[in-house]
Structure formats: structure tokens, C-alpha cells
Amino acid sequence: TTTGGTGSTESAKVAFLMPDLASTRYEQADAPLFKAKMKQLCPSCEVIYQNADSDASKQQQQANSAMAQGVKAIVLDPVDSAAAASIVKSAQSQQIAVIAYDRPIPTTPADYYISFDNEKIGSMIGQSLVDHLKKEKAKGGLLQVNGSPTDAAAGLIKKGIHSAIDPSGFKLLAEYDTPDWQPEKAQQWVAGQISQFRDDIAGVVAANDGTAGGSIAAFKAAGVKVPPITGNDAEVAAAQRIIAGDQYNTISKPIKIVAEASAVVAWEFMQGKKPAGKATLYNTPSELFVPTVVTKENIKEVLFDSGLMKAADACKGEYAAGCAELGIK
Amino acid sequence: MPPILSLRGITKTFGAVAALTDVDLDVRAGQVVAVVGDNGAGKSTLVKVLSGVHPQDGGTITFDGGQTTIPTPAAAQRLGIATVFQDLALCENLNVIENLFLGQEIRPFRLDDVAMETRSHDLLKQLSAKIPNLRAPVAGLSGGQRQTVAIARSLLGEPKVIILDEPTAALGVAQTAEVLNLVERLRENDLGVIMISHNMADVKAVADKVAVLRLGRNNGVFDAAEVSAEEIVAAITGASDNVVSRRAARS
Amino acid sequence: MPPILSLRGITKTFGAVAALTDVDLDVRAGQVVAVVGDNGAGKSTLVKVLSGVHPQDGGTITFDGGQTTIPTPAAAQRLGIATVFQDLALCENLNVIENLFLGQEIRPFRLDDVAMETRSHDLLKQLSAKIPNLRAPVAGLSGGQRQTVAIARSLLGEPKVIILDEPTAALGVAQTAEVLNLVERLRENDLGVIMISHNMADVKAVADKVAVLRLGRNNGVFDAAEVSAEEIVAAITGASDNVVSRRAARS
Amino acid sequence: MTTTLQRQRLKGTVESVRGGDLGVIPVVVGLVVIWTVFQILNPVFLSSRNLVDLAMDSAPVGIMALGIVCVLLVGQIDLSVGSVSGLSGAVLAVLFVDQGLPVVVAILAAMALGALIGYLYAQLFNRFGVPSFVITLAGLLAFLGLQLWVLRGKGAINLPFESGLVNFAQLSFVPPWLAYVFVAVAAGWLFVSGFLHARARRDAGLPARGLTGLLVRSGALLIGLGGVVWYLNQARGVGWMFVLFVAMVLVMHYLLARTKWGKSVYAVGGNVEAARRAAINVKAAYTSVFVLCSTFAAIGGILMAARLAAANQSSGTGDVNLNAIAAAVIGGTSLFGGRGTAFGALLGIVVIQSISSGLTLLNLDSSIRFMVTGAVLLLAVIVDSVARKSRTSHGRA
Amino acid sequence: MTTTLQRQRLKGTVESVRGGDLGVIPVVVGLVVIWTVFQILNPVFLSSRNLVDLAMDSAPVGIMALGIVCVLLVGQIDLSVGSVSGLSGAVLAVLFVDQGLPVVVAILAAMALGALIGYLYAQLFNRFGVPSFVITLAGLLAFLGLQLWVLRGKGAINLPFESGLVNFAQLSFVPPWLAYVFVAVAAGWLFVSGFLHARARRDAGLPARGLTGLLVRSGALLIGLGGVVWYLNQARGVGWMFVLFVAMVLVMHYLLARTKWGKSVYAVGGNVEAARRAAINVKAAYTSVFVLCSTFAAIGGILMAARLAAANQSSGTGDVNLNAIAAAVIGGTSLFGGRGTAFGALLGIVVIQSISSGLTLLNLDSSIRFMVTGAVLLLAVIVDSVARKSRTSHGRA
Ligand SMILES: Nc1ncnc2c1ncn2[C@@H]1O[C@H](COP(=O)(O)OP(=O)(O)OP(=O)(O)O)[C@@H](O)[C@H]1O
């Protein structure tokens, strides 16, 4: 099955195609981790990494270009799950394996699927917040700050959040799709809601750490107490805010695990093997991993003790005291 | 014979400036009417009213026997009024031929560049134009060359009235003479001609009537054959003792 | 007395067009030199060379005794050469006062609008200008009003040489007379004046010397007092039998 | 003579209003319409509290729009203000937070980088004649890349909430008494300078505004501005950041209207060849506006980062560019050069922020929100354009 | 006489090249430089396979750039082509897939919607004189909203791979023999039409191209285009979608250069008042270009959706707008109106896609990729601008 591309397995090429820059993880975590693992598995193999910057057409061009360069496998995090079908079709017609990564390709089965799913992420951060508010016996309603209205992944997260908060008993005061995931937009919107609902805001479900930061800034700028606010991505800046008590949670996805697992699977495909999945989803052999919600309670273990984040990065300046308090070194 | 073009009570203001107040004018076929007046007297405004550039605020226009309005340049063209504007109004990005035929191209769906180029050569030759390259943008033309192009433009189509706003201002002596010859030919062909000019010699040379505008109002219509340059100047400046007469007296 | 401005062998081409070839010209302080020639003869190009708009391709310029170059309009201004361009070059979005003082504003960091407005009134009055509102954009001015503004502009500062490219083309009879008076005053004040004109009467009235350009080359320099209009026309057109003489003969 | 001139002047004013030369009035009318509608839809809109936010949110992009006005005035464009603002925020954060430099040094460095970028643009424009659209499009991409590179391995950097800079952008308001003093000083200054000017003109025999006119004008300013300040003081008051923005508008207004440099900018935009022939240093004029625009973009970026208390990779992307340009255009600046004012940037950004704020309060679906934003934007400008058009048809093209 | 005229003509050509009037040569030179550099950096770049993709990818945005050229020619702008293309893709998908209408009906409906949008813009522009920048900015927002609304609750819609439309955009290539026939016909047509034209000119006593010149020109086309076709045929060949794009370029070239309508477009862009006084229907000219531009945007959107085999919420967002406008500008179209050609859109989009494709092959960090894109874009245009500048300094401003 590996007649696609040229040359032997020893110097084979594999493409690692990521969807956007709005979230920093792809460029900063997924790609380097994948490359490192690949290097370890096959020192002479070449990884072609591309980021489509939220543009499905660009991703298609990048895939075509990778195929023109003779890759034997493509690890694909689709900008748009529907549009990715074209890539799968075209790759499979050239006997190139496609591993769906992070987001599924429901309509046209890929050769493999590795992920934690975004809908699940939404429901986990939402649920974590709701549980916290119930425990604190908080009164009032929730604001929901979603991701970009033009981003399919944001749609999944949004769906997940609703699944957690709609039945929670907390009223959804208002919700907002943040254009381009821009923190500034989230800030302005939340500021408007503060004018409108004042003390009725029990918490904010923000779909990622950037919009969470914007929401927090809005409360600070209004001179109002910051209610519990969710996040997602476990950025350093978010970890700092959790340490400082400004942000309630974020979510740490086992990027290292998925990135390395996908490298292993890709390498098997490149050698002409056909790995069987742990499960079957969307008619595709699949492997799903579970992310971890991070709060002040577990941040030390999940992010720092595990080595995912360095104390030196997060515990600078004003955050040193908070770190010390939590015993983060 | 009734006038082909007849204006009554034409009024036009720009904000606070009354450019034309109650102006009357008659032009007959085969007649050259010179309109003269001081700077800012309203001559070009009158031209623009007649060519549909700035419709008048008040007053009536009668053309070829019937009362009419000239709301747009297209309306003027339909009536048969062709105009050479003082500010020429050429498209700098187009070449001489394209400017000449603008809006009147031959064969709209498959331009006939051969016919247009031939016709352009003929027209410009007739005006003694010295233009090195008809296919270069008019941006590179000298002042007089542009003026010649603008005059040539007005001769396309079959106008009944031609309005020339300072046609010879930028022209060389030879080209000026050709334009004066042209005006005479137009008269012979029974067209009505309105010519704006500051040059008394030119006015005296070709005009049949001389209409004077002063501060946006009529200030007399004279028979060109009977009036002297000094009388016209006096009507323009509003005084027989004026800087022109003083200069003349001095030399 | 040596000439204040002296050109030798000036050459300028635009692509395939040789606008000036080997042109010489001398102007003395207190002298009015008329430059005449057919349309496209290169007169305005010569003006542009002298004012730093289009530096020459070849040839030398001597000013006030020393050889110099005029690469930019600012250089011309520094030398003391002020120019009225044929295409006027006003900023339509600025008002009359702003155009007059453009680049020479009084008090750069806190404009003195009172002084500038007063001075504008004086200058324009001197030229018999009829401009209703000095604070309206020049976009609304008539052709002659614009020309007057351009001429007034050149009188600001303390130029040693003034170049006027067709200064009276758009002017009314009174304003033309004022400009001719002005040229005479400039001569009395010992300025050098270069005046481009197609109007033989104006040339004869004020010029001391008449330099003829033909097809971009010198075609004779005449003493204005001694030459007849017919001779000048013959030099311009390159033949004593020309359309002008034929018209003259006819009438 | 003075009296006839005065009468002429009065007649001129009346005629000019009748003739459609309404200045900023139409935009203001558009604004009033927008405000009324949003207030009816949600009474929080015109609450002091919301207006305080609106004013603060206007400042960063408003300052960028001020730079855009200058660039548009010379008939050029800068598509990269968003990227430059994002880069500037990133540089500020890295120097201040990561490198631990004093905040003032970080701010100056970010501004200097902005100025340098503008200088670079100007060089490319002046030397090679590359259209500014392309230069700044290249800049948009390149400086976005640089921003990502500066933040590589970090993604987002928090600015400490306690820092003076964040405080300035979020929480520092003019004390009420001082705000009233500002208003009084402004009105007084308007009167005194107007009076002196009128006297100078009268002395020179020129028509001048009468005493009554001057008093009415200053009084109107006193009451109008005083009312605004009073209303904002019902909530947190007038933000210092907004004061900075207004001060910059005033300074730019002065520079554009009352200095030789300002006239050269208008001249270059109106007719660059005429400006050149008037011995204006055209290249210097271009350089000055490009430098100003990028510097203002950098300042905008600093304030945006301060207001968010963070710099991140997406700062300055999205609609920042278009909003800054749109504010200038809505405020009456022509895209073809030579027409526009500094106040236009203020009005334009207030229009844009009002739409955005009004919709924020309405809790609409994002699809509807986009459609309504487009429609309202269009309506606001139609009012203005119709007025302008009536001016043109009155021959003031 | 003919011979002296011919000599004049030859001299004119030589002089015009020397004088800097190089037409599209500088852009082509820029393109050659880009291609050489990328080929050195990665030999896959000029492989037949990559060029086949490059040609296909150029088509959708290239068609949109063609519309932008028209709008820029009259001195206006359309910022909304991205949104209109996204909306059109969405409408197509909903009608074709969701509603099960025949694909032709869905295509025509999407195109009709595009035309309607352009007509709406033109009405707003002609009636109210609102700057096209603002109208189309409002359109950008509103039609993005409409696109989201059309796709509400769906997100993305797949177009069936089996459909002719998707096939057209992904997999259908001109059979090699037919491609060669096309080339031969083009060269033949160029010769015959040139010959007839030259004869007509000679008959009228005008200077005309000689037989040798005509033969050389057609021969060059035959060999050049034949070579390209041969090379592309080494891989999958010439895509029908690319052929469609080239055909549209040729048609637009004809319309702009050889019809009365085309002249009116250039005239309106060069000097709208002069055009009006020449009795040109200026409003009709504006209407025609706005309608064309939006319709082309709709066609681009349909092809983009077809190429992706999906329509989604983010279609048409991102850099589609800027790329379409940049392609037009890089291809030599002036933002101030009156200068530009249809071929410019073709060249411009090939420059942009080459940069994008070349950088894709280089496997760079996104931050570096943005910076390099900006730099290469700038360099490509500097070559062109320097040439243009030399033309200006030769007095052909
Ligand atoms: N910028 C330019 N580009 C190309 N050709 C030009 C340019 N400027 C002038 N020319 C050409 O140079 C020649 C001389 O032009 P110039 O303007 O000097 O003539 P002129 O003597 O002033 O004529 P006129 O009496 O009509 O004003 C003309 O043939 C003109 O077409």
C-alpha cells in the first residue's frame, strides 16, 4: 500500500498538517513533539509541517503540495471536517495514509483517528465550573464566550459547553461568538454584559484561555470582583492567572501523548503496516485520549510536576508569591 | 428665421455666488455669437448650463423651436450641442484617438480602430495640429496640443450648435488662424456657433454678434461689424475709462 | 552687464519625442524676454527645465554668474526663480489664500492667517482680480480667477527671475492689461522676466527681446522694437507664406 | 467697511449651511440616530456606565485611526496598523514582563519600533515608488510574522494588573473636580483665543466673529462638554486614556490646521505635482505621515495590550485594520487624499464603537450581529453622504 | 509612405522599451526571479505536478481578482469579494445538497445572488454617493452574517464528490491532444486576426505590423504555450478550471480593450467628469463593474467550494479579499483608477500563488512564513515599480 511517494522507508516523508494559529498549541506543542518522536522512530525521515491559518483551501493546497513531495502519510488536523474529505479522497487515491488528528473527518473515513474531542472539552470545562458554583452556592447566571463563529472546532466546544450548563439550573444570561477568537472582542463583550447584568454574573464559560483573559480583564477594568471563569489550552498565561486566582480553570490536553501516538501510527503506515485502532469511530480505527481539567487544586501536579510546564516560565515576577503558596518550584 | 437656440432668464448660483442672473441669449443657424466678459462674469457657467454640465436654477431654453431642458451632457449631445470646455476635460490616461472618440466610438462591440485612427488624422490635420503620436496618452501633450484635441472632438457627430469656450487660449498663431477659419466654415455650413473669448481681435474677426456678460448679467448685445473694440471693452469693464484704455492711451 | 540667467545647449527628450534640442537663451536683469513658438515647440518644456520640474538631459545653466543645476523646484526657489506654469498647478482642495502661500506660509508653527489674508487681498487687488471668496477652495474658481491666483503666487518671496508661461491666456481684457503693467513694473524693479505667449500684440507691447523656438530648436532672437509681428510669425511657422498671413491677406 | 464685511461673513455662513457645507453635522446626526435606536432597544446603552466603557474602548483604535487620517490625507494607505499594533504590544510585553525592563523603556522601545517601521515604509515608497497598498500589505504579513516570532514559545504574556500601564488603561479616571476644570479651561481658552484672533482680524480690516458669536460658541462648549462630564461622572467618570486620545486629536488638529506641515500634507494629497512645484518637500511629507501612522499604531497597540492586560498572538488581527480605516473614512476622510480632519477620527471611532457596544447589549446570534453591523454602518454613512452630495450638487465638488 | 511609417513604428517600440514602457515585462521578470529562487530551494517547485496544482489553485481567486480589476479601473473598490464568495458557496451547497436542486440551478442562483449584490452596491453608490469602501465594508460584514445564517445549524456542507461540479474543480483535465489543438488554434487565430488587421491598417495608409513580426509573434505563442502545455501534460495536464479562468481573462481583455463599454470604464476611472461630459452614462459604467465584480466573486466562491468539495462558515474569510485585491494591484492595476488590464489579474494571482506554493514547500515556521511572504511580495513589486518609475522620469507619468 505504500507505493505512493518515492524512495525507501528510510528517508520517507510524512506531513503534519495543523489547522490554525488562533490556538498556540499547534505550533508550540503539537508540531515539535511530533517531530521529536518521529526523529526517534526514523532518524532519516522528513516531517513536513504546515499550518493552514484557519483556511480550509490553504490546507488543501498544503496537502496537495505534500503529496507532490511524495509523502507516505499525512497527519491531518482539519480546519474544516467536511472540507477535509477532499484531502482524504485525493490521498487515498494515491495510496497515502491519512491520520485524522484532534478533529474527526466524519463523512469520509480516514485511515486512523487520534484525538481528544473538542465537544468533550467543552462539556468538561463547563461541568467543572458548574460543580464549583454549586459547591459555593453561587447565585446568578452565566455568560458564555464561545470561539470564532467561523471555526468548526469552536462550534464543537460550544456544543459541549451547552451540554454541561443548559441542564445545570444556572441561567444563561447571554452568549457570544468571538470573532477570530480575539481576546479584545471578548473583553468588550463581557464589559457590556457587566454594565447590563452587574452582580448577576455568577461565572463565565470562556472557550479558550485567550477569551478567558479578555473576560477577566473586563471585570478588572470595571472594578468588579472577578467571578469564576473557565479556559482551555493550559497556556502559561492562563496558568499564571489560575495561580493568581483570577481564572478558575483551564484544560490540559495530553498533547504529548497524542502527538507521540500519532507519530507511532504514522510510522507504522509508512512502513506499510495497518495499525488497528483501540476503537472504531466514524468507521475509522480510532484512539481517544482524555484531557484533564486544571484548577488551583491540581495545577501543581498536572502542569508542573508532570513537566508539561516549567516553573521558571510561569512563576516570574508577580506570580512568584502565588507559586510559592501552591508549592510550585 | 427663428433662433436655433434661445435662452431666457437663465439663473444659476453656487452657494453664495450668483454666477448667472436673468441671462438672455439668442443664436441663429449660420451665426457666430461671441460671448465676452470679465473673469468670473459667468461665461463658462453659461456654457455649462447649455451643455448639461450644471443645469440652470431658473429660466428657459428653447432649441430648434421647442422649449427643452438640458439636464445632462447626454441630453445636450442628443439635441446636437457640442462643446469645447475651457478646462478641456480630457482623460489623461487615454490616448488622443480614444479621447477624440470617447462616447462616440465607431462599432461599439468591436471597435474599428482603423477607421478611428484615419478619421483622427484627418481631423487634426484640418486644425494644423502638431501631435507627434496619436497613440500616446494625452498626459504628455502640450497645452495647445490638448486644446486642439478638444476642438477636434467637438467636430465629430453632427452637431447643430457648437460652443467654444476660449478655444484659442492656448493655441499657436497658426492653429489660431485655423480655428478662426474653421469657425467661418461652420457658419457657412449653417451651424450656430457660440464662442467665448477674451481676445478682441479674434472676436472682431469672426463674430456676427457680441454679447457682453457683466457680473453674471447681460450687459448689451452688439453687432460685431458696427461696434469697436473700445466699446466692447467698456461694456465688459463697466466704464469707458479703464485700465485697458489707460494702457492704450499711454503707448 | 552679464545675463542673470543663461542657457547653453539645453536638450530634453520624452521617450521618442525630442522636446528641446540644443537651446540657448539669455535673460538680463531688467529685461523681458518673450519666448514664442508653435504648439509643441518646447516652450513649456523649457520653462519646466528652468523651474526644476524636469531637469534637462544635457546643456548648462548659468545663474547670476555661476554655473548651476536646477534639479528640483526647491532649488529654483532658492536661486530666486519664480514660475507661473501653463497648467497652473493649484491644489483644488485648498482655498485661495492657502494656494497663494503654499510652501511659503508665514510663521510655520502657528500660521498667521491674518497676515496672509491681508497680503492676499493686496496682491489680488493689484491684479484687478475678481474673486468672490478667498476662503473657498479654488475648485470653484473660473479659469481666469485661477490664472490670477497663480500669477499672484509668483510675486511672493523675492524672486530675481520670473517666468510666466502664457500668463494672460485665460485673462479678461482688464486683467490682461494689469498683467502687462505688472510685467513692466517687474522690469523697472530690475527683475529678469521670461514670458511665453502666443499673443503677438502682448509680446510686442512688453518684450525687449523675442526668442523663437521651432520644433524644439532656437529659430532666431529678435529685438522686439525692431521686428514686425509678421516676421515673428514667419519664424514661428517656418515660412512667410502661412495660414496667418493668408488670413490677413484675405481680410 | 468692517460691518459690510461682517454681514458678508454671516451671509456666507448661512449660505454655506444651506449649500450643504455642514462639516461634521451629518455624522453627528447619524450618531444620534444610532444612539436613539439602541437606547430604545436596551436602556443600558446610554447608561453612564456603558458610555464610560465606550469612551475607553474607543481610545486605542481611535488613536490608530488618527494615524490613518494622516496617511489618507496624502492619498496613501496603511493596511498594516493592525499588525504593527500587535507587534508593538508583543514587544512591550516581552521587554517589560520577560526582560523586566522599566515600563517606560518598554513603551518607548515599542513606539520607536513603530516609528522605524513607518520610516521603512516611507523609504520604500519614496525610493521605489511601490504603491503604499502593496508596501503595507507586505508589512501586514511581515510584522504579523514578527509578532508571532517575538511571542514564540509563549503565546500570550500577561501584563501585571498592578502595573501603572494596565491601571492607566483600565482603572484610572480623571477626578471629577479636575474634569470640570478641564472643561472650564477649554471653554475659556476657546473664548480668549477666539477673541484675540477676532481682534487681530478686525485690526487688519478683515471680517471677524463678533463678541456674541464668541460667547455663544464658548458657552455651548462649556455646557455641552460639562454635561458630558457630569453624566460620565455618574459612573466612574472620564478615563485618562480617553483624555489622552482627545488630547492627541487636539494636537493633530492643531498640527494639520495651523502649521506649515499640515498645509503641506493637504497639498500633497490634493495635487502632489502642484505641491512639488511649490517647493514643498514631498518626500518629507510622505515620510512624516508614514512615521506618524505607524507610531500611532504602536501606541494603539500598547494601549490595547494594557487594556487587555495581556499581549497575545492574535492581538491586532481580525478587524482592527478595517476598523481603524473605516473610522477615518466614516469621519469624512477621503480615500483619494486631501480631505479630512483629525476630529473625523474621533467621530468615526465613536460611531463604530457605538454600533459594536449597542449590539453587544442585544445578545444576538453572530450571523444576525454581522448583518446588523453592516446595515447600521451603511446607514450612518448614508446620512453623511447624502449631505455631502447635496453640497456637490451645489457646485462645491 | 508605408515604409517610413513602419520605421517610425519600430523606432517607437524601441524607444518605448528604452523609455520604460515595459508593459507586463517587469512583473514577468519578478515572477521568473521568484520561480528560480524557489526552484533552487526545493526542486519540487517547478515539477509538473506542482505547477498543475498551482494553476488549479489560481483559478478561483484569480477570477475574483478579475472582477476587482474592473472595480479598480473605475477608481472604486470592493472589500467584500471574500464574503460574497463564501455566501455564494454556502447558497450553492444548501440549494444543491440540502434542497436537492439540480446543480445548474444552484450555480445560477448563486451567481444571480452575486449579481444582485453588485447591483445593490451600485444603487447605493450612484444614489447616495456613499464611498464604495464603506458600502463594501458593510457588505463584507452583512454577507458574512448571511453566510453564517444560511449555514446555521449545519456548519459545513459536503458537496458530493461524484457531482460534475466537484469533478470539474478537482479532477477534470483537458485531454492532451485537445490542449495542443487549443494552442494551435490560439496561435493561428493570433496570426490571422493580426494579419487581417495589419492589412486593413495598411489599406487605410496607417503603419502596421509586418508579416515577419506577425509570424514571430504567433510562433512565439505557439512554442511558449505549447511548451507549457507539454510540461503540464507530464503530470495531469491542464485543468478545465484553469482553462475557464484563462477564457474569462481573454473575454474580459476583449471587453475592456475592444469595446465601447471598456473605453467608458477607463474613461470613468481616468477622469469621471470628462467621461460625464462626453455623454458617457457614468452610473451605468459603475453599475456594470460592481455587478461584474460581485458576480465574479460568486463564481470564485462556487469554484472554491467545488475545489474543496465543501462549503463552510469560514469559506471566503481570511486572506481571500486581500489576495484578490493584491493580485490586481501586483498585476499593475492602479488603485486610483484608469490603469490596468485583465491580464494583470492573471499575472498577479500567479505571483501570489507562486509565493504561497513555494513557501509551502519550504516547511517553515508560520512566523517565518509570514515574514518571508511579506518580503517576497514586496520584492516582486519593487521590480515592477522601479520600471514604472523610470517610465515616469522619462515623462510618461
Ligand atoms: N511629460 C511629457 N511626456 C511626453 N511628451 C511630452 C511631455 N511633455 C511635453 N511633451 C512633448 O514635448 C513637446 C513639447 O511640449 P511643450 O509642452 O514644451 O510645448 P509648448 O511649446 O509649450 O506648446 P504649447 O504652445 O502648446 O503649450 C510636445 O510634442 C509634447 O507632446
Ligand SMILES: Nc1ncnc2c1ncn2[C@@H]1O[C@H](COP(=O)(O)OP(=O)(O)OP(=O)(O)O)[C@@H](O)[C@H]1O
Ligand atoms: N463649481 C463652482 N462652485 C462655486 N463657484 C463657482 C463654480 N463655478 C463657477 N463659480 C463661480 O461663478 C463665477 C462665474 O464663473 P465662470 O467660470 O462662469 O466665469 P467665466 O466668465 O467663465 O470667467 P473666466 O473668464 O475667468 O473663465 C465665478 O465667481 C466663480 O468663482
Ligand SMILES: O[C@@H]1[C@@H](O)[C@H](O)OC[C@H]1O
Ligand atoms: O484549543 C482550542 C482548539 O481545540 C480548537 O480547535 O481551536 C481553538 C483552540 O483554542
Ligand SMILES: [Mg+2]
Ligand atoms: Mg471661463
Ligand SMILES: [Mg+2]
Ligand atoms: Mg506650453
